[in-house]
Amino acid sequence: MDITGKQLELVNGRIKALIEAGSFYGKKLREAGISSVSTPEEFRRLPFSDKKDLREAYPLGLMSVPEERIVRIHSSSGTTGVPVIIPYTAKDVDDWAEMFKRCYETAGITAKDRIQITPGYGLWTAGIGFQYGAEKLGAMAIPMGPGNTEKQLQFMQDMGSTVICSTSSYALLLAEEIQKRGIRDNIKLRKGVIGSERWGPKMRETISNGLGIQLYDIYGLTEIYGPGIGISCDENDGIHYWDDYIYLEIVDPSTGEVLPDGQWGEVVITTLLKEGAPLIRYRTHDLSRIIPGKCRCGRCYPRIDTVTGRTDDMMKIKGVNVFPAQIEEILRDFPEVSSEYQIRISHLDGKDTMRLYVETNGTVDFVDLSKRIASTVKSRIGFTPLVKVVENGVLPRSEKKTARVIDERYD
Numbered sequence: 001m002d003i004t005g006k007q008l009e010l011v012n013g014r015i016k017a018l019i020e021a022g023s024f025y026g027k028k029l030r031e032a033g034i035s036s037v038s039t040p041e042e043f044r045r046l047p048f049s050d051k052k053d054l055r056e057a058y059p060l061g062l063m064s065v066p067e068e069r070i071v072r073i074h075s076s077s078g079t080t081g082v083p084v085i086i087p088y089t090a091k092d093v094d095d096w097a098e099m100f101k102r103c104y105e106t107a108g109i110t111a112k113d114r115i116q117i118t119p120g121y122g123l124w125t126a127g128i129g130f131q132y133g134a135e136k137l138g139a140m141a142i143p144m145g146p147g148n149t150e151k152q153l154q155f156m157q158d159m160g161s162t163v164i165c166s167t168s169s170y171a172l173l174l175a176e177e178i179q180k181r182g183i184r185d186n187i188k189l190r191k192g193v194i195g196s197e198r199w200g201p202k203m204r205e206t207i208s209n210g211l212g213i214q215l216y217d218i219y220g221l222t223e224i225y226g227p228g229i230g231i232s233c234d235e236n237d238g239i240h241y242w243d244d245y246i247y248l249e250i251v252d253p254s255t256g257e258v259l260p261d262g263q264w265g266e267v268v269i270t271t272l273l274k275e276g277a278p279l280i281r282y283r284t285h286d287l288s289r290i291i292p293g294k295c296r297c298g299r300c301y302p303r304i305d306t307v308t309g310r311t312d313d314m315m316k317i318k319g320v321n322v323f324p325a326q327i328e329e330i331l332r333d334f335p336e337v338s339s340e341y342q343i344r345i346s347h348l349d350g351k352d353t354m355r356l357y358v359e360t361n362g363t364v365d366f367v368d369l370s371k372r373i374a375s376t377v378k379s380r381i382g383f384t385p386l387v388k389v390v391e392n393g394v395l396p397r398s399e400k401k402t403a404r405v406i407d408e409r410y411d
């Protein structure tokens with residue numbers, strides 16, 4: 001989806017602020033002699049920013065307004081030790097709450113709801129994002145924070161919470177505890193806003209049935225405000241994101257080239273309005289695709305697919321980038337195979353080979369099925385895998401997608 005004229009205008013405002021502030025990106029632009037962009041092509045030539053740049057700016061190098069305008073910082077930890085600090089102006093905080101309010105509204109949540117918030121409060125953006133959005137909406141926030149399941153369940157019943165905000169694993173735990181205690185009849189929950197983790201359709205169904213609620217996927221990352229920059233709708237067909245606040249591209253993770261709508265790649269985000277720490281073409285390392293066409297719900301906000309992993313999951317086979325999510329998508333078109341699969345990549349006789357194991361029941365012609373899957377992979381991704389069909393129940397079960405890919409090339 002090309003960047004619009006209106007979005008370009010906003011980007012130019014951010015470029016100006018970054019150059020004036022002289023932060024890492026401002027310096028990059030100055031070195032490249034760029035002071036504005038006027039076409040989608042020019043925009044696509046802007047340099048990327050990455051988490052490494054943000055770490056190097058520690059502690060306050062990202063600050064792009066005079067300090068008296070900063071009202072808060074948040075931080076994402078990361079695994080390497082040096083945290084990333086994101087400064088927010090009052091307007092940034094308000095914009096974030098506005099986006100979050102829109103998320104709640106998209107999920108059909110109203111001022112009459114009582115929203116129990118279980119993500120953590122503190123340096124990171126989770127709990128407080130859910131909180132400000134709920135207040136902006138006019139709903140009643142119940143700021144529990146994480147853990148203490150006993151108290152969570154007590155409040156859930158006594159306060160008559162109608163919405164639960166949590167990670168998928170905590171929602172699953174709550175569903176199990178509620179069932180164990182036989183208190184389902186005392187629970188008034190009707191919706192769940194679930195963020196921050198990958199989860200499969202099976203887990204989704206268990207939570208949804210266990211709590212008797214409708215679930216929505218919320219998307220976001222601390223570097224770009226926090227959770228709340230997008231959410232799934234009742235159609236449960238991808239995540240609407242707010243293109244009046246962010247511009248989103250999908251790029252090939254190895255070449256950085258922008259990919260056409262529909263193709264899987266890395267999510268790259270540009271903030272259009274952020275003041276405290278604007279980011280241009282920030283590489284999230286999240287893996288998704290833009291879903292072409294309009295959503296059945298009628299909303300005009302564009303959609304990305306559920307984030308199915310990190311770009312680190314990418315496999316390069318015979319020079320072609322492949323993601324587990326692409327294989328899954330193809331397998332979904334074959335109703336005769338189960339949801340389990342395994343990918344093994346090896347290097348034989350100087351060539352990369354992908355073996356794809358799928359399961360089906362005994363009534364299906366294995367040879368014919370394997371040929372049909374192989375030719376679909378060839379036509380959609382560009383190489384032919386060796387497809388091995390096995391009986392249902394033979395493959396190991398795992399909730400984690402990455403465990404399904406075994407790369408034997410570097411053993």
Ligand code: ZN
Pocket residue numbers: 233234235240295296297298299
């Ligand atoms: Zn929709």
